[in-house]
Each structure stands twice: as structure tokens, then as C-alpha cells.
Amino acid sequence: MKIPILKIKNCLIASIQFEVDDRTVMEFQDNLLERIREDNIRGIIIDLTSVDIIDSFIAKSIADVTKMARLLGARVVVTGMKPALAITLVELGITLGDIKTALNLERGLAHLEEMIEETNE
Amino acid sequence: MGELAINNLLESDIEYILQTVIEELNIQRKKNDAFMNPAIEEQEIKQFLESLRVLLAKQSEDKINDDHLAELFMPFCQKKAAEGYYLRHLVFDTLQIKKVIWIKLKDKMDNNPLLLMDSLSVLSNVFDEIIKYMGKVFMEIRDDIIQSQKHALRELSVPVVPIFDDILILPLIGTIDTTRAKQIMENVLEAVLSYEAEFVLIDITGVPIVDTVVAHHIIKTVQAARLLGTKCILVGIRPEIANTIVELGVDLGDIKTQGNLKNGINLALSMKGLKIIKEDNPKG
Numbered sequence: 001m002k003i004p005i006l007k008i009k010n011c012l013i014a015s016i017q018f019e020v021d022d023r024t025v026m027e028f029q030d031n032l033l034e035r036i037r038e039d040n041i042r043g044i045i046i047d048l049t050s051v052d053i054i055d056s057f058i059a060k061s062i063a064d065v066t067k068m069a070r071l072l073g074a075r076v077v078v079t080g081m082k083p084a085l086a087i088t089l090v091e092l093g094i095t096l097g098d099i100k101t102a103l104n105l106e107r108g109l110a111h112l113e114e115m116i117e118e119t120n121e
Numbered sequence: 122m123g124e125l126a127i128n129n130l131l132e133s134d135i136e137y138i139l140q141t142v143i144e145e146l147n148i149q150r151k152k153n154d155a156f157m158n159p160a161i162e163e164q165e166i167k168q169f170l171e172s173l174r175v176l177l178a179k180q181s182e183d184k185i186n187d188d189h190l191a192e193l194f195m196p197f198c199q200k201k202a203a204e205g206y207y208l209r210h211l212v213f214d215t216l217q218i219k220k221v222i223w224i225k226l227k228d229k230m231d232n233n234p235l236l237l238m239d240s241l242s243v244l245s246n247v248f249d250e251i252i253k254y255m256g257k258v259f260m261e262i263r264d265d266i267i268q269s270q271k272h273a274l275r276e277l278s279v280p281v282v283p284i285f286d287d288i289l290i291l292p293l294i295g296t297i298d299t300t301r302a303k304q305i306m307e308n309v310l311e312a313v314l315s316y317e318a319e320f321v322l323i324d325i326t327g328v329p330i331v332d333t334v335v336a337h338h339i340i341k342t343v344q345a346a347r348l349l350g351t352k353c354i355l356v357g358i359r360p361e362i363a364n365t366i367v368e369l370g371v372d373l374g375d376i377k378t379q380g381n382l383k384n385g386i387n388l389a390l391s392m393k394g395l396k397i398i399k400e401d402n403p404k405g
Contacts, residue, residue, distance in 0.1 A: 015239045079350065083310030086348040102350035103317055 003028045005035055011043040012036070012074075013105070017050045025061045032065060033089060036072045042119075043112040044069055047105055050081030057095045066099050075115045077101065079108035123243035124181035126236055127226065131174050134225060141221045142166055160213045165197070169218065172197075177249055185247070190254040204228040208259040213250055219248045224379060279305050281312035287319035288389050290382070294327030302338035309342055313351045321346055322388040324382050326357030336371040343376050352392070354378070356385030 003024060006013045012035055014028070035041060046062060049052075054062075066076040077100045089096070100115065102108035131138065135208060163394055172193040178287060179189050186338040201211055222244060230237040271347065282290045291309055298359045309321060325331065331339075360368075366373070379385040379392065 039194060077349075081348050081350070083307065083314065083345070083349065086310060086345040087306060089348060090341050090345045103313070103319075103346055106348075107317075107319075107350065 002031070007035070007039060007041075010039075010041055010116075011045065011109070012039075013042050013045045013047065015047040015049070019051075019053070020058060022057055025058050029065045029068070032045060033072065034066055034068060036074050041074045042116045043073075044074055044076045045079055045105065045108045045112060046076060047079045047108070048082075048085065049061060049105075052082065053085065053088065054092060056092055059089060059092075059096065063096055063099060072082060073119075075100070075112060075119070077108040077112050077115070079103070079105050123236070123239035123241075124177045124241045126230070127222070127244055128174055130222070130226060130229060131170060131177075135170065138170065138221055138225060139163070141167060141225075142218050145217050145221055149213070149217065161201075161211070162230050165168045166218065168197070169215075171249065173251075176251070177243070180243065180247060185250055187254065189350060190250060194251060194254055195258060198255055199262065202262045208256060211255055211259075215239070215248065215255070219244065275304060279307055279308040283312075283316050284386070285316070285390070285395075287317065288322065289313065289316055289318040289320070292327065296330065297328060297335045297338060299334070299338070302335075302342070303387075305338070306342045306345055307315060307317065310345060310349060313346060313349055318351055319393065320352055321353045321387060322324060322382065322385045323353055323355050324357040324385070325355065325362070326359070326382070328362075331362045331365060333338045333369055333371055336366060336369075336373070340374065340376065352377070353391075354385045354388055356380070356382050 001018060001024065003014055003016055003020065005028075006015075011033065014032065020028070034045065036044070046065075061076065066078075069076050079095070079102045081101065100109045100111060143166065146161070147352055176189060176193060179185050198211070211376070223241065226240050226244065227237065230240065278295065280292060282292070284290055289309075289312055291305070297305070312318065313321060323342070325339070328335065337353065343355070346353050354375065355373070355376055358378055358380060377388065379388055386395075
């Protein structure tokens with residue numbers, strides 16, 4: 001199963017809807033970077049609303065893809081994390097230090113627009 | 122046959138037993154100031170002896186079980202517990218009643234050692250069951266109280282107060298241990314979701330000691346809230362707390378801090394691009 005990546009204007013929205021394994025997330029990384037290059041993408045939202053649990057590898061992959069996207073000129077916001085998921089990650093010592101987060105998709109988009117404007121200035 | 126013998130005794134000598142028990146209890150009470158108030162009153166002793174007779178009748182039919190005991194002694198135990206007596210008061214008085222009956226039985230059946238033996242062992246058994254049951258009921262009542270108090274304490278311990286749109290205040294009061302820290306983290310994150318908060322002000326004015334453990338818990342809460350997409354501001358850091366935090370070498374990382382709640386609110390508002398201004402013509 002592939003993680004769907006949707007395009008709105010110059011942004012991508014990737015909603016993770018099921019428990020992902022290592023291979024899926026690697027594929028996702030490749031697809032996302034490819035799409036950024038093809039469509040001249042400036043912002044990406046990774047939505048975790050329906051994710052109950054992720055392991056350290058997936059978390060690291062998300063952190064990595066954020067940095068990679070940054071190199072390609074796109075900013076990433078992670079949205080919709082559930083309390084239980086946040087607690088698990090913090091307990092594991094994964095704080096995703098330099099990744100922007102937002103409560104929900106709407107706020108994530110607003111956040112992303114601000115960030116894109118900042119880079120433009 | 123022991124049951125029948127005791128029951129007959131309880132019937133024929135009820136007045137004597139009642140009076141002796143009351144006298145005996147009074148003597149004991151005078152000896153021991155600790156519980157001057159009679160745990161069991163005259164009317165209740167009567168009731169108790171009545172219940173005892175029913176129980177003995179049950180015993181002669183088949184074994185007594187918890188249902189019988191519950192029926193006869195549950196309301197009594199509950200009443201006593203509600204009146205504030207401890208289990209030891211009740212057991213003490215119950216044992217006095219047993220003693221009086223015991224002596225009376227011995228007087229009556231001096232000429233029939235076999236019946237006496239049987240009666241005494243029955244008496245012992247029945248009273249053992251009663252006291253065991255009293256212990257059980259009192260423990261249950263105590264457990265219920267502890268549970269409800271724990272629950273109340275838990276609710277009191279983590280209030281999350283929304284003050285503006287998107288701004289929550291978490292006033293922490295009292296010592297924070299690991300259990301409470303977990304509770305705090307869960308409640309804050311849930312509240313962040315339900316209020317869609319953008320800022321959480323963690324007010325530690327009421328936290329007496331901030332050591333490494335407490336600081337660690339606060340940092341974890343802030344990090345988890347950040348993962349959800351919320352910013353935390355730590356406020357109410359008293360000078361001595363600031364002192365310990367630095368002395369202990371606790372690294373609060375990039376957590377925003379403010380001296381008091383007022384400044385914290387101002388900071389949150391200004392980060393949202395809001396400001397409280399004075400109106401020219403105040404209403405009211």
C-alpha cells in the first residue's frame with residue numbers, strides 16, 4: 001500500500017492512514033522528493049491524524065524527509081498528532097526537535113503559508 | 122446440638138446476658154479512656170443477640186455463608202462505620218458479648234461436659250465468622266473511601282483552564298511525582314486537542330520543589346505538547362526555583378519562560394499578535 005500524496009497549488013498533503021512499515025515509508029520518502037522536484041513544491045503537510053503508533057525508525061524517516069525537503073526548497077509541517085502518539089514519542093526520546101507541528105490540517109496549512117512567505121522575503 | 126443449647130440459653134437468659142454485657146462493657150470502658158463512648162448501645166446489643174440467634178439456627182441447618190452474615194450484620198457494620206467507629210471498637214465489644222455468653226454457658230452446663238464442649242466450639246465458630254465478616258466489611262468501606270478520595274484528588278490535581286481563545290492555563294499546585302506527572306501530561310494533551318489551544322501556560326507558582334525529576338516531567342510535557350502543535354510557556358518560576366534549576370544544571374532547552382503568569386499571558390498574546398489595550402470610555 002502506498003501513502004497517498006495529494007497536491008494543492010504548490011503544496012503537497014500526505015495523509016498517513018494506516019500502520020506503515022519500513023518499506024512503505026522509504027517508498028514514501030522517494031515519491032515525496034520526486035514530487036517536490038517535478039511540481040516545484042514549496043510546502044508539505046504530513047498528516048498523522050489517523051496514526052495510533054509509529055516506531056522510532058518511521059519517526060526518524062519523517063525527520064529525515066523534512067531535512068531532505070528543506071534542501072529541495074520545501075518546508076514541512078507535521079499535523080494532527082494524537083496525545084498517545086506524542087507521549088510515546090517523547091518517552092522514546094524522539095522529540096522531532098526542528099520539525100514544525102500543528103494541531104490540525106487547517107492550522108498546518110496556515111502555518112505553511114507563513115513559512116513560505118518568510119522564505120520568500 | 123450445641124446450637125440449640127446456645128439458642129435456648131439466649132432465649133431463657135436474654136435479660137441476664139443483656140445486662141451483664143452492658144455492665145461488662147461499662148467496666149471495660151472505664152478502664153480504658155480511649156473509647157469512652159459505647160460502640161454498641163443497649164438496643165443494638167439486643168439486635169445483635171437476635172441476629173446471633175438467627176445465625177445459630179442457620180448454623181444448625183447448614184453452614185453459615187457470607188449471604189447470611191450480610192443479611193444480618195451488613196447494615197449494623199455500615200451504621201457503625203458511618204458513625205466513625207473503628208473495627209477494633211466493634212471487635213472489642215463483640216468479644217465482650219462472646220465472653221458473657223461463654224461464662225453463662227459454662228455455669229449452665231457444668232454437669233454436661235460433652236454438651237458444653239460442643240456448645241463452646243459452636244460459639245467460637247459463630248463469633249469467628251462474625252468477626253471475620255466485620256473485618257471484611259470494614260476493609261471494603263475503607264477501600265471505598267480511599268478510592269473516592271483518590272479520584273477526587275486526581276481531579277483536583279490537574280485543572281486545565283481556558284482563558285482566551287487558544288490559550289490554556291495549567292496551574293500546578295503541590296508536589297509532582299511520576300504518577301501525577303503522567304496524569305498532567307495526558308490531561309494537558311487532551312485539553313489541547315479539545316480546546317484546539319495554541320498556547321499552554323504552565324504555572325508552577327504552587328510547586329514547592331522543582332528538582333531534576335520534576336523538571337524532566339515538565340520538559341517532557343512541553344515536548345509532547347509541541348509534537349501536537351502547541352507552544353508551552355513556563356511561568357511562575359520563583360527566585361529560589363530559578364536558583365535550584367541552575368544549581369542542578371537542569372537544561373530547560375528552548376522552553377520559553379516568564380517570571381509570572383501576567384507576563385506569560387502577555388507573551389502568549391503578543392505571539393498571537395494580540396494586545397490588551399485600555400478603552401477610552403470604559404463601560405461600567
